[in-house]
Amino acid sequence: MSNDSVFNYSTLLERLYKNLPKKRVAEAIEIPTLNVSHVGLQTQIRNFKEICDIIRREPRICMRFFLKELAARGTIDDSGIFTIYSRVSTQTLNALFRRFLMTYVRCSTCSSLHTVLIRQGKVWVIKCLACGAESPVKPI
Ligand SMILES: [Zn+2]
Numbered sequence: 001m002s003n004d005s006v007f008n009y010s011t012l013l014e015r016l017y018k019n020l021p022k023k024r025v026a027e028a029i030e031i032p033t034l035n036v037s038h039v040g041l042q043t044q045i046r047n048f049k050e051i052c053d054i055i056r057r058e059p060r061i062c063m064r065f066f067l068k069e070l071a072a073r074g075t076i077d078d079s080g081i082f083t084i085y086s087r088v089s090t091q092t093l094n095a096l097f098r099r100f101l102m103t104y105v106r107c108s109t110c111s112s113l114h115t116v117l118i119r120q121g122k123v124w125v126i127k128c129l130a131c132g133a134e135s136p137v138k139p140i
Pocket of ligand 1 (some may be wrong): 108132
């Protein structure tokens with residue numbers, strides 16, 4: 001290897017590293033942790049709508065997933081608080097939410113969370129805004 005190519009190689013690396021963080025920042029999504037509180041026999045996720053907005057999912061869709069998995073009933077009020085009419089541990093909610101992210105948000109091709117859910121009747125497709133991949137998912 002000549003000095004020239006070493007120089008070029010390190011310049012290339014430098015450029016690569018310079019570009020990497022920017023790209024990562026653009027791709028990362030900061031998802032706040034679920035703000036869970038227990039009120040009597042009910043469970044609330046207080047920042048539910050905020051989180052749904054960040055992951056670009058309709059709160060009603062995400063709610064349906066939770067309620068189906070928990071076999072519980074619940075509602076979302078005008079301020080975006082999700083109330084479940086049963087007592088559910090924070091740990092269970094976090095695990096369910098992770099499953100929702102993995103199944104209904106994450107791109108199976110590039111793992112990006114920048115995706116949208118396209119619903120055409122019984123056909124649901126996750127479309128990735130990062131790589132363009134489309135993958136069908138089971139309707140909730
Ligand atoms: Zn992708």
